[in-house]
Amino acid sequence: DSGVTQTPKHLITATGQRVTLRCSPRSGDLSVYWYQQSLDQGLQFLIQYYNGEERAKGNILERFSAQQFPDLHSELNLSSLELGDSALYFCASSAPGLAGGETQYFGPGTRLLVL
Amino acid sequence: AQKVTQAQTEISVVEKEDVTLDCVYETRDTTYYLFWYKQPPSGELVFLIRRNSFDEQNEISGRYSWNFQKSTSSFNFTITASQVVDSAVYFCALRLPSGTYKYIFGTGTRLKVLA
Numbered sequence: 227d228s229g230v231t232q233t234p235k236h237l238i239t240a241t242g243q244r245v246t247l248r249c250s251p252r253s254g255d256l257s258v259y260w261y262q263q264s265l266d267q268g269l270q271f272l273i274q275y276y277n278g279e280e281r282a283k284g285n286i287l288e289r290f291s292a293q294q295f296p297d298l299h300s301e302l303n304l305s306s307l308e309l310g311d312s313a314l315y316f317c318a319s320s321a322p323g324l325a326g327g328e329t330q331y332f333g334p335g336t337r338l339l340v341l
Numbered sequence: 342a343q344k345v346t347q348a349q350t351e352i353s354v355v356e357k358e359d360v361t362l363d364c365v366y367e368t369r370d371t372t373y374y375l376f377w378y379k380q381p382p383s384g385e386l387v388f389l390i391r392r393n394s395f396d397e398q399n400e401i402s403g404r405y406s407w408n409f410q411k412s413t414s415s416f417n418f419t420i421t422a423s424q425v426v427d428s429a430v431y432f433c434a435l436r437l438p439s440g441t442y443k444y445i446f447g448t449g450t451r452l453k454v455l456a
Contacts, residue, residue: 268446268449269434271444271445318386329388329391334384335384
């Protein structure tokens with residue numbers, strides 16, 4: 227158990243809909259990262275937040291957005307969903323230090339299926 | 342452009358055999374981090390090792406060892422005396438700490454260890 231929690235574990239929705247994925251980092255970790263893992267695209271970094279502010283952006287679509295709240299939990303919002311958004315979405319957290327080289331602890335993931 | 346190549350899509354070995362997973366990376370940055378992650382059949386991602394670009398020392402952790410060679414831009418991972426529990430998909434990743442903190446993953450190598 228990494229100490230990172232993600233809810234929900236599974237999500238089934240329809241095209242065009244909007245969903246919110248939630249992540250609670252390990253106690254004391256200030257950074258939260260979001261990743262998407264799909265059969266087509268493999269494992270992709272989406273975005274990183276550090277203490278409430280966006281730190282880095284990867285291959286995140288404009289239909290997707292994220293935020294980190296004062297209590298450090300994070301939410302990933304996916305809107306106007308398409309079939310291709312079906313994937314496993316991971317959240318990870320890390321403690322401060324070693325900019326770029328932090329050890330990341332991953333949550334169990336949220337499996338999203340868009341029908 | 343930055344890139345991580347894991348040319349071996351799938352490897353099968355018999356238990357107790359040694360196996361090496363290859364990772365070749367491309368970047369023009371002089372400062373970067375390299376990572377290996379394990380994704381067992383249960384699906385979670387597990388951090389295995391981090392290496393920064395200025396540290397070319399090889400590392401050994403139990404049955405696992407890593408060979409980092411900047412001259413060939415490779416960061417290979419060897420499992421000695423493999424066990425069935427090593428069966429997983431292994432990802433190599435490159436992290437660039439400057440600028441946008443890009444995080445680039447390889448496509449993964451699926452390792453099957455047969456009893």
